[in-house]
Amino acid sequence: MSRVNAVNLTDKEYLLPGNRLCPGCAVSLAYRHILKALEGQAVVTVPASCLTVLHGMYPVTSVTVPCVNTPFASTAASAAGLSAGLKALGRTDLTVVAIAGDGGTHDIGIQALSGAAERQDDFVYICYDNEGYMNTGNQRSGSSPLGTISGTTPVLGKQQHQKDVVAIMEAHRLPYVATASASYPLDLYDKVRKARSMKGLRFIHVYTPCPPGWGFPFMDTIGIGEMAVQTGWNVLYEVEEGAFRLSPASQSVAEKGGLRPVRELVALQGRFANLTEDKIQALQDWVTGRWQRYLARTGS
Amino acid sequence: MKANSKKQDASQMLDGNRAAALGAKLCRVQVVAAYPITPQTPVTEALSEIVERGELQAQYVTVESEHSAMAVCSSASLVGARTFTATSSHGLAYMHEMLHWVAGTRLPVVLACVNRAIGAPWNVLNDLQDSMSQRDTGWIQMYARNNQEILDQIIQAYRIAEKAYLPVMVCYDGYTLSHTDMPVDVPSQDAVDGFLPPYKAHTILDPTNPKNYNLVTLANPRLNAEGVLCHGYMEIRYLLQEALEKSKEAIASVGREFGDLFGRSYASLLWEDMMEGAEIAIVATGGLAMEAIVAAEMLRRDGIRAGVIGLRVFRPFPRADVLRALQGCRLAVVFDRSISYGNEGTACSETKAALYGTGTNMRVHGFIVGLGGRDVKARELAGAVKRTLSLTDRGALNSESPEWVCEI
Known part of the structure; x- marks a missing residue:
């Protein structure tokens, strides 16, 4: 499948200008390119999340594809229902796409997601990960990193590392697992397009920096996402039918000989203001260890 | 049949x-x-x-x-x-x-x-x-x-x-x-x-006519992009209640x-047995209404004019039907296999509510029976009705809270 570039990317928009998300929100950018890759031929299902806010308030919506809102825990089950219903009615024109945040994926939604993955239900599941419950005003989630200051880790910071939900999903032996970043929207576009062409449960994780939740200026979103890739905090890759491949941005980091220190990334974010040296080292060890495992999988 | x-x-x-x-x-x-x-x-x-x-x-x-x-x-x-x-x-x-x-x-x-x-x-x-x-x-x-x-x-x-x-x-x-x-x-x-x-389906999933189901909806009506005033949350919820009420006819x-x-009619939301000329109604929901029929037959043999109102449909609650069926009764004994803890049996509350404001002097008395598969015998139901009747006739019936048919 050929790669899209800034010249041949479609001008057609499925996300209308103006929505209720915060300035600088990575979710708007990611969702815009996800919908472009789907060419509008999709039905999306969304749990309570920042994306609900993006979709608007009845009777006005910023989105021009059919959407089925669903309670928090049920994203994957809703997608399974849409998929089963469309199949029962003999409709093959629509791709079912479930889109949830990290709270809706790593935490409350993981039971339904794991069930659907084990059944190999036919839909694309996209987790946009802003590493916390940002829609409710920034509380810790299973995806919040060690040391994060949040509404529910206000003084000491989070005491545990993130849950590696992509590895959990890969363990379900899915036909397609990929990681992406809002800072690399064309890569995200390509991955959604590829997932769309496949069957079974396809899982895409999208890193979406959150200016108010993470505590950085809203004009820095893209830069934060880029630095996350350069530090190995966010590694972009695909696992297609079990075959692991680094995506261009992370491949380039590997080829240039190494990661920038995690210290540079956390220094830009207010949520890490209280990090002690040993916590920074623990985060660095966590990132480096994972990076080495990815490199080992590429065979380099 | x-x-x-x-x-x-x-x-x-x-x-x-x-x-x-x-x-x-x-x-x-x-x-x-x-x-x-x-x-x-x-x-x-x-x-x-x-x-x-x-x-x-x-x-x-x-x-x-x-x-x-x-x-x-x-x-x-x-x-x-x-x-x-x-x-x-x-x-x-x-x-x-x-x-x-x-x-x-x-x-x-x-x-x-x-x-x-x-x-x-x-x-x-x-x-x-x-x-x-x-x-x-x-x-x-x-x-x-x-x-x-x-x-x-x-x-x-x-x-x-x-x-x-x-x-x-x-x-x-x-x-x-x-x-x-x-x-x-x-x-x-x-x-x-x-x-x-x-x-x-009344719902549409068509990319050329995209619909967004169950968006965040404010309490008050709100204008859409064409300037048409659309329902708020309360109006949508009102329509749900209205639909339930109207569904009685459906x-x-x-x-x-x-x-x-x-050849098997379900034209009524209730099952009524022996209610013709009944002065005492036994009210029960679902399968318990069958046992109640046996109890009513026992009571009839003892000269007590009992009948049974079985609730086939519980939501929407058939208020008017219950009221009509209870016409002429002086006592309704309601047997519930469920309770609103801290209050009383579920059907008992509903029966009382149906009667409110009708000026009736009918007594309504509730029993909790058969929880967790506890066997409910017709003779127990008949006995409970008799006890209730006797207390009613002596002016000593206390229906403040439900009576439990159990060992406490």
Whole structure:
């Protein structure tokens, strides 16, 4: 499948200008390119999340594809229902796409997601990960990193590392697992397009920096996402039918000989203001260890 | 049952669960999502077998929980598929959030609830606490007294649901019906097809005409992009209540039509037995109404003019029908297998509320019986009625709180 570039990317928009998300929100950018890759031929299902806010308030919506809102825990089950219903009615024109945040994926939604993955239900599941419950005003989630200051880790910071939900999903032996970043929207576009062409449960994780939740200026979103890739905090890759491949941005980091220190990334974010040296080292060890495992999988 | 039931009906020995599964099959359900729980499990197994053998063209989604079962039914119904699930007790409680969601979305999902006690402590036997705890979710609730009524009401449930755009719960007693064989007249597929046309969804999933279902909706009406004022949350919820109220007529008319076609009429939302000239009404929901008939017969033999009002439909609550049926009675004794803890039996409250403001002097007295499968004997019911009657006649009846028929 050929790669899209800034010249041949479609001008057609499925996300209308103006929505209720915060300035600088990575979710708007990611969702815009996800919908472009789907060419509008999709039905999306969304749990309570920042994306609900993006979709608007009845009777006005910023989105021009059919959407089925669903309670928090049920994203994957809703997608399974849409998929089963469309199949029962003999409709093959629509791709079912479930889109949830990290709270809706790593935490409350993981039971339904794991069930659907084990059944190999036919839909694309996209987790946009802003590493916390940002829609409710920034509380810790299973995806919040060690040391994060949040509404529910206000003084000491989070005491545990993130849950590696992509590895959990890969363990379900899915036909397609990929990681992406809002800072690399064309890569995200390509991955959604590829997932769309496949069957079974396809899982895409999208890193979406959150200016108010993470505590950085809203004009820095893209830069934060880029630095996350350069530090190995966010590694972009695909696992297609079990075959692991680094995506261009992370491949380039590997080829240039190494990661920038995690210290540079956390220094830009207010949520890490209280990090002690040993916590920074623990985060660095966590990132480096994972990076080495990815490199080992590429065979380099 | 009329002797002239249509000759295409074939009598079979079926337990309640098999009757429910067969009912769903005859309705040509297109998506089934269910999770096993005692005593509903045989419904999931029977439908799995029917689908795996190719006897029904349906998608069977073997979900990992009841919450997901109802989420699958919700979204599949929104696509336009006829959907079915079944559960009991904790499974129904686990679905609670999705029950609200499905009713709020006005989707015609049908659920078979095999009534079972709810924990703690663990108990797998029958009472109605599970479904009665869901009475405020916006679902139509119908109860069955025998396996024929399970099959018949599942078939009617789809007609009612798809007419009123409301979900319907068909409830029947765990074990006493679910696991007990009874003769059931099974209508032919052609006859059911004649009664129940294919489902035409009121929802649209079309990229050229995109709709966004269940967006955040403010309390007040709000203008759309064309400047048209659209409903607020309260207006949408008002319409749900209005639909429930109006569904009484649909339930009765569908039940009448079913009777014309199959020889078994369900034109009334109540079952009334021996109520002609009755001065004492025994009120009970679902299968307990059968035991109440035996009790009423005992009382009649003792010269007490008792009759039975069985609640076939609990939501919408048939207030006017109950009021009419109670005309001429001086005492209503309500037996509940569920309770609103801290208050009284579920049907007892409803019966009292139906009578409020009518100027009646009728006494209403409530008993809690049969929780967790505790056997309810007709002679116990008759004894309770006699005691109540005696206290009433002496002016000593205290109905402040319900009486429990147990060892405390």
